[in-house]
Amino acid sequence: MMKKAIGKYKLLITAALLTMLIQVGATLWQPSYMKSILSVMANTTLSTSGKIDKISSYGVALIVIAVVGLVGSVLNTITAAKIAQVVTADLREMTFRKIQTFSYADIEKFKSANLVVRMTNDMNQIQMLLMMTFQILIRVPLLFVGAFILSIITLPQLWWIIIVMVILIIIVTGLSMRAMGPHFGAFQKLMDRINSIARDNLRGARVVKSFVQEANQAKKFDHESDDLLGHNLAVGYIFAAMIPLFTIISQLAIFAAIILVSTFVTKSASVAQDQLGGIMSFMQYMMQIMFAIIMGGMMSMFASRGLVSIGRIREVLNVKPSMHFDTTEDETLNGAIEFDQVSFAYPNDEQPTLKDISFSIDPGQMVGIVGATGAGKSTLAQLIPRLFDPTSGTVKVGGKDIRHVSKNSLKQTISIVLQKAILFSGTIAGNLKQGKPDASSQEMDRAAKIAQAAEFIDRLPEGYNAEVEERGNNFSGGQKQRLSITRGIIKQPKVLILDDSTSALDARSEKLVQDAFNRELSDTTTIIIAQKISSVVHADKILVLDEGRLVATGTHKELVADSEVYRQIYATQKAKED
Known part of the structure; x- marks a missing residue:
């Protein structure tokens, strides 16, 4: 050295x-x-x-x-x-x-x-x-x-x-x-x-x-x-x-x-x-x-x-990164996702967080993932963009094992909006361009409108050049989440993962975001991890996790009829709303 x-x-x-x-x-x-x-x-x-x-x-x-x-x-x-x-x-x-x-x-x-x-x-x-x-x-x-x-x-x-x-x-x-x-x-x-x-x-x-x-x-x-x-x-x-x-x-x-x-x-x-x-x-x-x-x-x-x-x-x-990519050749992937008997355990954890998960998602589908706290929802989502590698099993995107896909191909195909909205010091434009470095003002406008961030950005005197303080402390929780969603969709990914990223939005703003997704991102595979079933009730497919296992898959109506775990979650939330 x-x-x-x-x-x-x-x-x-x-x-x-x-x-x-x-x-x-x-x-x-x-x-x-x-x-x-x-x-x-x-x-x-x-x-x-x-x-x-x-x-x-x-x-x-x-x-x-x-x-x-x-x-x-x-x-x-x-x-x-x-x-x-x-x-x-x-x-x-x-x-x-x-x-x-x-x-x-x-x-x-x-x-x-x-x-x-x-x-x-x-x-x-x-x-x-x-x-x-x-x-x-x-x-x-x-x-x-x-x-x-x-x-x-x-x-x-x-x-x-x-x-x-x-x-x-x-x-x-x-x-x-x-x-x-x-x-x-x-x-x-x-x-x-x-x-x-x-x-x-x-x-x-x-x-x-x-x-x-x-x-x-x-x-x-x-x-x-x-x-x-x-x-x-x-x-x-x-x-x-x-x-x-x-x-x-x-x-x-x-x-x-x-x-x-x-x-x-x-x-x-x-x-x-x-x-x-x-x-x-x-x-x-x-x-x-x-x-x-x-x-x-x-x-x-x-x-x-x-x-x-x-x-x-x-x-x-001298650390050899625990994750490496077998190829540097870029290729175009579609939004199809497949999990084949995937299990995952965090380093030093004795018990696996995910156990033998298998499912498939077609391109353009909106899929919700629900479950109790600690069921493994965020962990499952983080395996798709390869933030972690599964302990066993295979994760595929576009029909390709993600371990045999180039880093650039994977990052261009998938965007993930993490549960905690993290903004960096600088400007709004600087934060959005982390999603796409060469983003034009028209692309920023389009993404901001979809994420319902344009409504407060347009009110700022500096617009996209407005200052972002350390960790975005000059914005509310909902504003930070909308900026994070804007950053995630600005490059128009084939797969968009929202890890409980609308939790700080009011019901009206969340409805506007969902409507914009249905209207503008119909060709994008959207995975929504949510605590509230109301956020995924209109999804094409809902995955139900319980203690790290996939216990049910289907639409809202099918799960209400067939899944006891889903019915309990739905009944509890409905009772709170009533």
């Missing part, structure tokens, strides 16, 4: 590595000049003017090295930031496109809140990891190795001090990382839960306020937030202990080096000049070693969050 995303930015990566090498080289080169400056100052054979000349030349060289290192650092930061931005943008697009290939079952497996966190927070973690990789993580081992070798070359007698300091710092870093690991692993899971609570609370704000549940929702959110705070504080406390420990170790190492060098100078005055010059370089190299280990430890701990996020994104990208 990462190799594919990074591979096309080889030029940027090369630039980042080169500028990093310049920065590391400048950092390692500076202490050697400090040694030369101190050696000149300790040289008793040189005149004052000679010392000034040499120190001036070394000073100029130090400034040049510093400028080169600064330029390298700036360029490295720019290239690292660009790599992080472009690679993350590509990953985000890849992930979004992958999610678009998911079936309903795949989305249910991850949950929408979880996918949102992966697309946002996890992507931010990956972006930080990429930035750190090309700015710090690769630089750290180069700086460590370079400083280690140069420190031993500078004062070979003190090699063991470097080894002891490195071992102690590595031990402290390892213990700290081990203590922080579980906390970093918990961060993303807590972020998922917090995002889910916030999303549900904001979406259900009216319900929360209606039932005065603000305190309970705040308590639930506070519980998860406090857990996240606890993990963050634990990491902060470990960091608070790490830095002083690193400082103590490095200062003790420097103190030991100074003491030992002073004994060398006392014993042998002949080496005083070289040793005094070398001690400053040695100290700087020790600080660079310490800095490399500290930064490596800290960055590796932060990188662990990035690696967790990479794993979460890889998990999405």
